[in-house]
Amino acid sequence: MAVKLTREDLFRPQGISNVNDKNKNIYVVIAKPTRVCNADCSYCSSPPLEEMGENWEPEWNFEKFKIYFDKVFPYMVHGATWIWHGGEPMLMGVDFYKKTYEYAKEKMLEAEKQIFFSMQSNMLGYNEKWKEVFFEIFGGSLSSSFDPDEKNRTIKGNAQNYSRVFKRALDKMMDDGFMPMVIGTYKEDTAHMMLDMYNWSLNRGERSFPLRFNYCVPIGREAGELGDLISPETYADNLVRVYNQWIEDAPNFTITPLDQMLKKAIGQDGEGHCPWMKSCGGKFINIEPNGEVYNCSEFSDLNSEYCFGNLNINSMEDILTSEQIKLIKKRTAKLPLSCMTCEHFSECEGGCARDSVLFDNGLYGKFYYCQSWKMVYARIKESVLLGQADKILEKMNVNIEQAKYFIKTNLNNHFSEIEIDWADFNKNGLNSKFGFAENNKNKQLFYDEKGRNKNIDYDKNENIFLKEEENKKIKINRKLSKIKVVAV
Numbered sequence: 209m210a211v212k213l214t215r216e217d218l219f220r221p222q223g224i225s226n227v228n229d230k231n232k233n234i235y236v237v238i239a240k241p242t243r244v245c246n247a248d249c250s251y252c253s254s255p256p257l258e259e260m261g262e263n264w265e266p267e268w269n270f271e272k273f274k275i276y277f278d279k280v281f282p283y284m285v286h287g288a289t290w291i292w293h294g295g296e297p298m299l300m301g302v303d304f305y306k307k308t309y310e311y312a313k314e315k316m317l318e319a320e321k322q323i324f325f326s327m328q329s330n331m332l333g334y335n336e337k338w339k340e341v342f343f344e345i346f347g348g349s350l351s352s353s354f355d356p357d358e359k360n361r362t363i364k365g366n367a368q369n370y371s372r373v374f375k376r377a378l379d380k381m382m383d384d385g386f387m388p389m390v391i392g393t394y395k396e397d398t399a400h401m402m403l404d405m406y407n408w409s410l411n412r413g414e415r416s417f418p419l420r421f422n423y424c425v426p427i428g429r430e431a432g433e434l435g436d437l438i439s440p441e442t443y444a445d446n447l448v449r450v451y452n453q454w455i456e457d458a459p460n461f462t463i464t465p466l467d468q469m470l471k472k473a474i475g476q477d478g479e480g481h482c483p484w485m486k487s488c489g490g491k492f493i494n495i496e497p498n499g500e501v502y503n504c505s506e507f508s509d510l511n512s513e514y515c516f517g518n519l520n521i522n523s524m525e526d527i528l529t530s531e532q533i534k535l536i537k538k539r540t541a542k543l544p545l546s547c548m549t550c551e552h553f554s555e556c557e558g559g560c561a562r563d564s565v566l567f568d569n570g571l572y573g574k575f576y577y578c579q580s581w582k583m584v585y586a587r588i589k590e591s592v593l594l595g596q597a598d599k600i601l602e603k604m605n606v607n608i609e610q611a612k613y614f615i616k617t618n619l620n621n622h623f624s625e626i627e628i629d630w631a632d633f634n635k636n637g638l639n640s641k642f643g644f645a646e647n648n649k650n651k652q653l654f655y656d657e658k659g660r661n662k663n664i665d666y667d668k669n670e671n672i673f674l675k676e677e678e679n680k681k682i683k684i685n686r687k688l689s690k691i692k693v694v695a696v
């Protein structure tokens with residue numbers, strides 16, 4: 209029987225450590241048994257294929273699951289996670305999850321290897337019959353979606369209906385002892401509501417729920433929009449606003465990505481989290497309803513350019529040695545110079561490859577939300593060192609002095625050439641919202657107003673690998689993003 213997630217678990221270190229077997233390298237499988245959905249949110253990044261120009265909507269059944277699972281499971285590490293995703297995965301029905309879990313359990317016993325199951329769903333269909341599945345199979349590891357503006361998430365075009373059904377389902381789940389993470393996706397004009405969302409959860413006291421704040425991307429139903437839908441600065445400003453409140457209140461719920469970023473900054477995060485994985489290539493995989501395999505759900509939402517293969521046709525050996533996976537894996541060694549030399553590199557790892565491609569910077573280019581991560585990591589490190597995060601660190605059962613030592617040692621090592629003026633920092637805090645570079649003893653200025661390092665010639669140094677990509681003709685054509693290849 210699965211052990212149910214508790215509030216304490218939320219604050220523990222996460223991820224996987226000590227993975228030695230190079231042949232079993234997959235930490236996370238995102239499995240999309242269907243892309244059909246019972247909602248029609250305006251910015252869905254993964255809408256049904258029919259809507260994207262296909263006239264056939266594939267869907268898994270138990271037999272399909274067995275074929276896919278038998279192929280993928282041997283390559284998963286012990287402790288890996290299989291996340292049911294969609295579309296709306298609950299539309300597959302309770303029996304699908306019971307049968308697939310029974311099958312997986314047998315295989316896990318045979319192999320003496322445990323993996324965990326989880327679900328990302330809108331939860332609109334939650335009722336009594338899901339309780340056992342959510343407890344026994346998912347151990348309460350569940351997440352759902354809601355935005356405080358209550359405009360873009362809709363059922364048959366009706367936002368009020370979505371809100372009503374979602375809130376009823378959330379309350380019923382909490383009555384049943386679950387604590388789903390509520391994921392919101394924010395745009396420029398709704399970002400200020402991150403704090404409202406935080407306050408909503410906070411004011412629920414014992415019935416609060418963990419939160420996740422995502423940036424909305426121009427993809428899926430939002431494809432074709434020009435540029436970003438929320439600027440890196442707006443996203444970061446609001447994350448930092450919420451972070452400051454969260455560390456002061458130290459409530460009984462987490463906020464992602466802030467919790468993961470805090471754990472990463474103090475050395476408490478294992479492997480297997482994105483977008484803090486420069487080496488995500490081949491460690492995550494996403495399986496589409498038609499069996500196509502991608503690096504992750506984000507890459508599958510882009511187009512079929514980076515498809516690794518199809519489980520109906522290809523072996524896992526083929527898939528894991530495909531040209532596309534090799535290209536993505538190379539990002540580790542081909543990151544921009546400004547990332548390799550960045551003071552937050554050991555935490556941020558150069559951000560997300562998909563978002564670098566999505567915003568036309570190429571597979572080896574700059575992560576578009578770089579400025580956001582710089583601002584958030586800078587504030588996290590500052591708050592820990594100045595003792596402002598003590599309450600939340602206590603909640604995480606972290607040794608506060610060790611956490612401070614970890615951050616300070618990393619910074620001293622990074623800035624060995626220019627030396628940080630710690631006396632000035634302890635008195636005045638950070639001189640720049642992007643990091644510690646500007647607290648140096650020689651009072652040199654490093655960052656421009658966008659957080660770019662003034663000492664790096666970006667034009668010269670950032671685009672060497674982009675050129676290589678262009679030559680291979682793998683640059684994304686946005687118009688192609690509406691076309692997906694469906695294997696029959």
Ligand code: SF4
Pocket residue numbers: 481482483484485488489492503504505506507559560561562563
């Ligand atoms: S490409 Fe980005 S979203 Fe996908 S696994 Fe890597 S870091 Fe995560």
Ligand code: SF4
Pocket residue numbers: 546547548550551552553556557558559574575577578579581582
């Ligand atoms: S914060 Fe920006 S420069 Fe630093 S590693 Fe991340 S993406 Fe690169």
